[in-house]
Amino acid sequence: MVSYIRDVDTAKITYERGDYHLALEQWQKIFSANHDSIPTAQTAVEYVFRSLVALGPEKRQEAVRFYVDCFIENRSFVSKVDASQFMVDIKQSRYEGLRNDIEVFRCRGLIDETPVYQAHLAKINALRHQYPELLLEGRYTATDGFTCSNPALTARSFTSGGRMAVVVTNTGEKVQKGKIAVPGYRFVEGRDLEGKIIGKPAVNLGQYELNVLIYEK
Numbered sequence: 436m437v438s439y440i441r442d443v444d445t446a447k448i449t450y451e452r453g454d455y456h457l458a459l460e461q462w463q464k465i466f467s468a469n470h471d472s473i474p475t476a477q478t479a480v481e482y483v484f485r486s487l488v489a490l491g492p493e494k495r496q497e498a499v500r501f502y503v504d505c506f507i508e509n510r511s512f513v514s515k516v517d518a519s520q521f522m523v524d525i526k527q528s529r530y531e532g533l534r535n536d537i538e539v540f541r542c543r544g545l546i547d548e549t550p551v552y553q554a555h556l557a558k559i560n561a562l563r564h565q566y567p568e569l570l571l572e573g574r575y576t577a578t579d580g581f582t583c584s585n586p587a588l589t590a591r592s593f594t595s596g597g598r599m600a601v602v603v604t605n606t607g608e609k610v611q612k613g614k615i616a617v618p619g620y621r622f623v624e625g626r627d628l629e630g631k632i633i634g635k636p637a638v639n640l641g642q643y644e645l646n647v648l649i650y651e652k
Contacts, residue, residue, distance in 0.1 A: 443478070450482055459486040473511055480505050481515040500575070558628040562647055565626060569593045569600040570647070580620075581650075585613030588640065597652040598623075605640035612639045620650035 446461035466479035480501075487498035505512040563570040573595035581601050583590045588611050590603040599620055605611045614637045625633030625648040638646045 443475070446482065450486060453489075455486045455489045459483060459490070462486060473509075476509075476512055477515045480512045484513075484516050496577075559645070561630065562626060562628060562645075565630070566600055566647060566649065568595050569598060569649070570602070573598075573600065581615055581617045583613050583615055585611055587611045588613045588638065590615065599650045601648045601650070602645065603638050603640065603648065604645040605642055608642055610639065610641050613637065615648050617650045620652055623649045623651050625649060 442461070442465055446458055446465060449461055450458035462479050462482040466476060466483060469475040469479060484498055484502055487494045487501060502513060502516065570593055573593035576592045576594050576599075578591065580592050580594065580599060581590065583603070587607055587609075588603055588605055590601055593600045593602070599617055601615050601617065603613070603615060616636070622636040625636070625646055627633060627646050628644065633646060633648065636648055636650075638648075640646065
């Protein structure tokens, strides 16, 4: 008990003095060692998230993944996390890929109060359940394993067994076209938000439109 209190106090001091890299390491260790103690886990999750955010834009995606994974594991873990300003910062930033990680690709219930995509959630949920083994249960592999011909499009991948799903969206105001190439895989099918079948590994997307393309080895 004394050791635990000392570790928490030390980690708080480290964070307060602005050494966020060291604070992140300390709070991650505390979280790992205290999963069964909800109050301690909640505090650790709060400080891990805050440390990641404090480390700047290059750590924002990691902060998102950490938040989502904790939410999925145990919703109570994230009860102390105030993500409201974080969401405002994202919406005001030009880091569109990150916003989509939160609001589209990793949408599993935690963002249902975010108004921007409120109208899309039902369609996104239906699409996720069309390919649950990939979009719900698969491994999130970010930008690994594929290439997109148009950098104005945002794409992320999920894998499971010998299959891959690539989720592609356009957050810009102009219509964007692009092709998705997945070395070692063949294109099987795709779907848009309306559930329509896509017959080729190419997209033509207006703002906030989204396609899921399925590949297999």
